[in-house]
């Protein structure tokens with residue numbers, strides 16, 4: 062079920078989605094999902110994802126599709142660059 066109010070600030074959520082970039086982690090591996098449909102709160106900018114969208118990302122992290130080639134991404138701890 063889709064929430065119609067932002068759970069953080071209580072503002073109305075827009076009915077339409079817009080594509081956003083999502084960073085997630087699973088078992089120490091980082092995943093960046095691009096152009097994920099989200100309802101973005103006009104009040105605070107918090108992003109709300111429909112349950113099937115979250116489940117689709119979960120499935121992908123458990124089992125990426127055959128032929129998917131990971132892109133190397135630098136991961137830098139702050140103290141290494143400060």
Ligand SMILES: [Zn+2]
Nearest residue numbers: 067070102105
């Ligand atoms: Zn909000």
